[in-house]
Amino acid sequence: MKVKLFDLEDEKDLEEEINSFLNELEGEVWDIKYQVSTSVSGEDQIYCFSAMIIYY
Secondary structure, X not given: OEEEEEEEOOHHHHHHHHXXXXXXXXXXXXXXXXXEEEEEEOOEEXXXXXXXXXXX
């Protein structure tokens, strides 16, 4: 079993990265975990979109 982690600031970029990885994957996906976190820095709101793909 292996794990691939993704961490991007934009949900569309995350989607593209995951789709690219899945298109090239020669194994099978066991599970995908998805998470969004936010923080505030001054007047800016910062988003972090992350995913973990467990595959074999």
